[in-house]
Amino acid sequence: MLNTMLCSGSGRKIPHRASFGLAAATILLMLPCSQAWSDNAVEPDADTMLRAMTTSLAGLKSFSFDYDVDDEIVNNTGQKIQFSASGSATIARPGKLFITRKGPYADAEITFDGKAVSVYGKTLNVYAQIASPGPTIDEAVEEVRMATGLDAAGADLLSADPYAVLTSDVRAGSIVGEAYIAGIKCDHLAFRGEAVDWQIWIEQGERRLPMKYVITTKWVTGAPEYTVRFANWNVAPQIDANMFQFTPPDGAKKIDSIVADAIGDMSVEEVQ
Numbered sequence: 001m002l003n004t005m006l007c008s009g010s011g012r013k014i015p016h017r018a019s020f021g022l023a024a025a026t027i028l029l030m031l032p033c034s035q036a037w038s039d040n041a042v043e044p045d046a047d048t049m050l051r052a053m054t055t056s057l058a059g060l061k062s063f064s065f066d067y068d069v070d071d072e073i074v075n076n077t078g079q080k081i082q083f084s085a086s087g088s089a090t091i092a093r094p095g096k097l098f099i100t101r102k103g104p105y106a107d108a109e110i111t112f113d114g115k116a117v118s119v120y121g122k123t124l125n126v127y128a129q130i131a132s133p134g135p136t137i138d139e140a141v142e143e144v145r146m147a148t149g150l151d152a153a154g155a156d157l158l159s160a161d162p163y164a165v166l167t168s169d170v171r172a173g174s175i176v177g178e179a180y181i182a183g184i185k186c187d188h189l190a191f192r193g194e195a196v197d198w199q200i201w202i203e204q205g206e207r208r209l210p211m212k213y214v215i216t217t218k219w220v221t222g223a224p225e226y227t228v229r230f231a232n233w234n235v236a237p238q239i240d241a242n243m244f245q246f247t248p249p250d251g252a253k254k255i256d257s258i259v260a261d262a263i264g265d266m267s268v269e270e271v272q
Contacts, residue, residue: 042173046189049175049202054163056208062239064090066232067153069101074222090237091158095135096244099152110150111246112140118246119148119258127248128258136160148258153228154213169193178204181211182231195219209233 066088074080085103095114101107107122114135120127130147132140141155152158159165173191179201180186186201201212215226248254 042167042170042191043175046173046175046191049187049189049208050166050173050191050200051163052208053200053202053210054161054166057157057162057210058160060091060093060235062090062092062237064088064232064234064237064239065230068229068231069103069153070225070227072222072224072226074220074224078222080222080224087153089153089158090239090243091137092239092244093137094160095137095140097137097140097152097158098243101150101153108150110144110152111244112137113244113246117144119144119150120246120249120252121258125249125251126253126255126258127246128255129246150258154210154230157210157213166191166198169195181229184211186211207233207235209235 067086069085069087070082071085072080072082083104085101087099087101089097089099091097095112097110097112099110101110105123109118109120109122111118111120112132115132117130117132117140118127119130128148130143132143134140138159141152141158145151145155156162156165170191170193173189176188176190176199178185179188181201185204187204188199188201190199191197195218197216197218199212199214200210203209203211209230211230213228213230216223217225
C-alpha cells in the first residue's frame with residue numbers, strides 16, 4: 001500500500017532555519033553515534049506524534065478529503081518526470097469507500113460497497129467489478145492494487161491500523177521541525193526503512209491529521225518520490241449511502257479488467 005513524518009538525538013527539536021541545508025544534514029548523517037539515524041532508533045517524540053496521528057485516523061468512523069498526487073518516474077535516459085493527479089475520497093468504516101482520481105490520461109472512480117469493488121473509467125466509459133476477499137476497506141484496497149495496479153491515495157493511512165502498516169519496516173525516525181502546508185501549521189517527521197524512506201507532515205492541534213506524505217524509493221535509479229497532499233478534511237461528513245452503490249452510466253461497457261499504467265492512469269491499450 002501507499003506508505004504516505006524528525007528531532008535531534010537528544011530529543012530536542014531541530015529549529016527550522018534556511019541555513020540548515022545539505023552541509024548540516026551531511027554532518028549529522030556522518031556522526032557514528034547519531035541516535036537519529038542508527039538502526040532501530042525511532043525517537044520517542046517522533047513516535048508519540050506518529051501514534052497520535054494514527055490513533056486519530058483509526059478512530060474516525062467516517063471522513064472525507066481532497067488530495068493532489070505527484071508521482072515520479074525515471075525514464076530510460078535517466079530523466080526524472082513527475083505526473084500529477086487530483087481527486088477526493090469518502091470513507092465509511094468498516095467497509096465502504098468512494099474515491100475519484102483525475103490524471104493526465106484518465107478520469108476514474110473506485111467504489112466499494114462492502115462486497116464488490118467497481119472501477120469505472122470515465123474517459124473510456126468502461127468499468128470492471130472485482131469481488132473483494134473480505135468486507136473491509138483494507139482488503140478492498142489491496143484487491144484493487146493486485147488486480148489493476150491502481151492505488152488509493154495514501155492507502156497506508158486509510159488502513160484500520162495505520163500505525164502498524166506505516167512502521168512495519170521502520171528503522172529510524174525523528175522530528176525535522178515545523179512547517180506549513182496550505183497555510184496549516186504542521187509537525188514534520190521523517191522515517192527510514194530498508195527499501196523506502198518516508199516523511200509526513202501532521203496538522204498541529206486537536207485533530208492531528210496528515211497534510212502531506214512523501215515516499216522515496218531509495219534503491220531505484222533516481223530515487224523517485226511519491227507525494228500526496230491532503231486538503232479539506234471532514235471528520236463528520238453527511239454521507240449519502242447511495243454513493244457507495246455503483247450504477248453503470250448509460251452506454252458504459254463492462255470489461256474483464258482495467259490495468260493501470262506506471263502513473264496510475266489508464267489508456268485504451270491498457271484496457272482488456
